[in-house]
Amino acid sequence: MSWQDPERVEGIDLPAPTHWPIVTAFGVTLTFAGLVTSGLVTCVGFVTAIVAVVGWWRETLPEPREERIALRPPEQRAHAVVPVPGAVEHLTVGEAGHRVRIPVDIHRYSAGIRGGLVGAAAMAVVAVAYGLIAYASPWVPINLLAAMVIPSLAHADPAELSRFLPAAFGLAAVIHLGISILVGLIYAAILPMFPRRPVLVGGLVFPLLWSAVVWSSLGILNPALNERIDWVWFVASQFAFGLAAGFVISRTERVETLQTWPLAVRAGLEGTGLDRSGPDDPPREGPEA
Amino acid sequence: MPLTLVTLVRLVAVVLLAGAAGAASAAESIQPPSMFSPVSTPAAEILELSWLVIGITGAIFVVVETLLLVGIVRYRRGRKDDGREPAQVYASGPIEMAWTIVPIIIVAVLFLVTTRSIATLQKDSAPPGWLDVTLVGHQWWWEFRYPEYGITTANELHVPTSGPGGGRPTFLTLHSADVIHSFWIPQLAGKTDVIPNRENHMWIEPRESGLFVGQCAEYCGTQHANMLIRVIAHPPEEFEAWVQSQQQDAVDDPEVRAGRNRFLSTACVNCHRVTGTRADGSFGPDLTHLMSRATIGAGIVANNRENLIAWVKDPDHFKPGALMPAMGLGDPEVERVADYLLTLQ
């Protein structure tokens, strides 16, 4: 490489050593130290600092003083880096070449957002249906969601919960949509890592896992909801989300079947281990440069 | 309670901490001031929230450390390594997306729950019927005033308990006479700073009677360490009785006249108050009912004759740097003053 073998130069100009910085710093410190010791110290410090600054300027104006440093003799210089061609392991899956971006097939993130929104709608339908059936009011599930944040709702009676409350509605909508979109995005990102039955995994397994997590902590997350929750309906609404979102997303693009890959590879974390050549095979040569 | 993630965490923590606390203080009567044994509504609410947070952070801890360990073991350089460089993987959009969004969701959930919790816990004014107490932090002792009853006391706060069917929570208004202090009894509530030229509030609602300890939590100078707090929660009737005894004027026992005179003719009166006498200072604790307190020096030593003598002779003996000067009284005088103090029931 070109910059590794320098042409012969006489020397290199570097800023010359100077004692003015240390003297200036000393003067400045003394100036301050005088405040807590004696005015005399401040005076001395101030004068020192001024003298040093003048000295400093005289050294740097109009052009900073430099000195020419001789280059080291060639034998004491850095060794040129030795190229080692073919020393990098290869990926055998995906594109040819040493390194690729994996996973190869991914969903567009816009698909995730769309899936999240559709899932949100599906979930809302189930939840509102539950509200209508169990409480004869579509607002109950919405208010219950808002009760996660609003303490007064956490202790409200059913009549209160059945009413339309604009603040609660707004809050619930933000929480519901926000989290739905985020979960949709996650779906888009990780469904390709479970390529075998994306809809099954995304539509049933994840919602079940998620429901389990919620079940274990709802008492603290949202006590109001916890008191009134009907778990069958809750899990059903989770399924509605998962299935709708999973369906929308997996339809957007075909996912290459990667199930023989280890998970870390499917996630795009590692590239080794893909080389199917056995340990006894001779190491493969890299392409000639 | 079903065996859930949170209950599991709870169980583990309770066992560990009970062991932790028990091991050290098996024989003592004082309960360690641990936030894990709340006896008051705010503390209990905070603990509830803690379980969620500890559960979530605990789960993250387990996941990340496992990933790390697996990575270290799985990808260590093997013995028979051929020296070639592993394939270079630059990035992976999806997985990065996933590990950005999952924390966002966790953070969002934590945030929402915390919001509710803050809104529940933080009260800016006392709901009707609550007991009002004004607390003043001093270097290095506490003053408690009960405006309703006209009582002033120090270092030991007496409050009523609430039963299951409700009761009388205490609403504290916090002021400081000098620097910043912080009022903290972990079993009753979180701490709130006590700040000069500012009014702060907090509330407690003990549900059990007993003695609960804490101490000043904001560094406030030399004796910050010995600015202890004792809160005594009484059942309501007992509390009423205490209030009545505190409302009495100081006892004036003729047997200790000599000590009383010495006390009143010394500069003690500039700093201390004893109602019904000319002692009307407010720089030091109110001594009117000194003997109703179990400790002196803001909780550092038991309140008995011996300690009172030692204290009056030289406060620095117990509390180096304390703002009460040694008054230079001779031994017999100190003893007489102490005898007088001992009558201030």
Add this chain to the structure above:
Amino acid sequence: MTVIDSEAVAIGGVRQGWLDALHGWVTTVDHKRIGILYVGSALFFMVIGGVEISIIRLQLAQAEAHLISPQTFNRLFTMHGTTMIFLFGMPMLFGIANFVIPLMLGARDLAFPRLNAFGFWLFLFGGFLLYYSYLGAEGLYGAGSAPDIGWFAYAPLTSKTFSPGNSTDYWILAILVSGFGSMLTSVNLIATTLTMRCKGMTLMRMPMMVWIMLVVSVLVVLVIPPLTAAQVMLLLDRFLGAHFFDAQAGGSALLWQHLFWFFGHPEVYILMLPGFAYASEIIPVFSRKVLFGYPAMVAATVGIGVLSLGVWAHHMFAVGLSRDLNIFFTGSTLLVAVPTGIKIFNWLGTIYGGKIRFDTPMLFCLAFLAQFVVAGLTGVILAIAPLDWQLSDSYFVVAHFHYVIVGGLLFTIFGAIYYWFPKVTGRRLSETLGRWNFWLLVIGFQITFTTMHVQGLLGMPRRIYTYPADRGWEIWNQATSVGVVFQIAAVAIFAFNVWRSLRKGQIAGDDPWDAWTLEWSTTSPPPSYNFETIPEVQSRRPLWDLKHPDDPDGIHE
């Protein structure tokens, strides 16, 4: 112009008289030598800070102990905190940046070499001024008393009324002076990074370390002035009778807290981000893999920098902020977990699929990863305002921040020293001693700081010189104190290792770790001009390109 023999001024070059050598060091403007001066003085102050805290731990090992007076105790923890943050942490990271960054950029020096020297000397003299207070500050009790106001010096404890004498003034002035130094050095680093990159080094090709130090420098430039401003106000209060923090005159005690923590919170990231920087250089090299997700790492760094400016009041949850503020600062603080998480996961992603070599620098970085996660999670616990009401100002906080600063920063600093020592001196540190150093530090660290969480949860406030025996804290404090013994041993072994390796260490060669950034393309130690010719790069890993010409980086970036 005379031509100077480069060896004569090179580090470890020909023997000179000690006076000449000394003269060389005090007049030098070479970024490498200034870097060494920084690191050396930082280590010196670290030992002082460590000795101070060792005395404290001795006192706290027993309930109701009377080994030292409360006044002495208060001075010790104030000096410990101040020393460790301002005289150990900041100079250490400036020192390493000073040495490494121009080399990484392929530059001959920093943009303003003389200013660089000036900044260093300001810091050092500032440090001396602070310690001179032990002799010079006639406090309340006669001559000689160090400041005793805690490292964040809350008003009004710092007012003339509550802190007579001059000890507080020493604290203010010393930090003021060294603060100027930090600011100048940061401006210098920014200018260097923005204007002196070698040919081909676009911003997105800079080594991760350079990016991080750029963000750190910007933070320093933005947040040291608020500290300076607050200190100037305090000086005006103390010397001229102004009323900025005077509650009697209607002033606000909280004002100081807002100003201080507006500085103080970014300050903790100023300390930790360089640790991230070292890890981002070391982990890839010893995993033999490119840093995973470089663009995300850059974004996360900038994100942490920006967010850190908006979270300061999480140090003030207990002061009675309004509900809305408590909620806001809880939320903003929690958000920091996201970019930090990105970093953690990207380092994990780097390890995955690699072939890890467990040299000492890597050991320190792996321990850092494990420990930092715990530290960050306790931070998240503290960020939840209601939990902070219980935990603030308790030993849980002390545990949290030592987990970050010691478990995170100190470990990466040791990693960095083991990593770059060969470049600086031309000799390697002993691996055997390095392992002793590492394991003793891990053990000591865990014993000391894990137990501290328990004390905090059991209600022990910080900054208390003694505690009653009946609280159940004693055995935990004993454990904490015992851990310090291991830490002292670790630091002592480290010192021995440096001393021995300087003379007998294995010769390193240009590129002992088979690394990829430009500093490894020159000799160890580098000549004063760094490179004979200025390098030219095509990718983030120029040496990778040279080593694997058939498989260069650039096309993948």
Add this chain to the structure above:
Amino acid sequence: MTAQTTVAPGFSKSPKGRVGMLGMIASESTFFGCFLVVYLFYIGRSLNGPYPGEVLELPIAATVCLLSSSITIWLATRALSRDRTNVFGLWFLATIVLGALFLVATAQEWSGLIYEHGLTIRTNLFGTTFYSLVGAHAAHVTIGIVLMTLVLVLSLLGYVHVRDSERVEMLSWYWHFVDAVWIAVFTVVYVVGR
């Protein structure tokens, strides 16, 4: 072969000076920002008089002087970059005079406040914040004037040429910054604060 190969591309003078100056200005800005915020925070919180409404008057003349000095220094640097040293000297002198006039006005204002109204830094929060904010600004003006006077003297002695225009321009940036700070101070102290 020759010395030119030894000059690193980054060693050209101009950009690093600019970046450095911008860095200094950024940090000075947050410094002043703090004093401004504190001033705003303490408005109306003084426990006793005199209050700003009673004693402060709009410093119109001073403001005009200071702001117009931004124009003169711009003209000066432009002249220098075109190698018209004499014109440069004249405009520079004008800048210094305008800056000095500003300082004189401030001094008059202060002496009025101190001797007529009895307002000092110890009087109340208004005095505390007013003198420190305006004083910090005035200190920066003073530093600027000292530096400019130095440059002027050097230029009279014939030391300042086109090649220094870069440095003089940095000085002018500083001066523009001081002006900008004054606009903020003016708004906060004399407009909002009264």
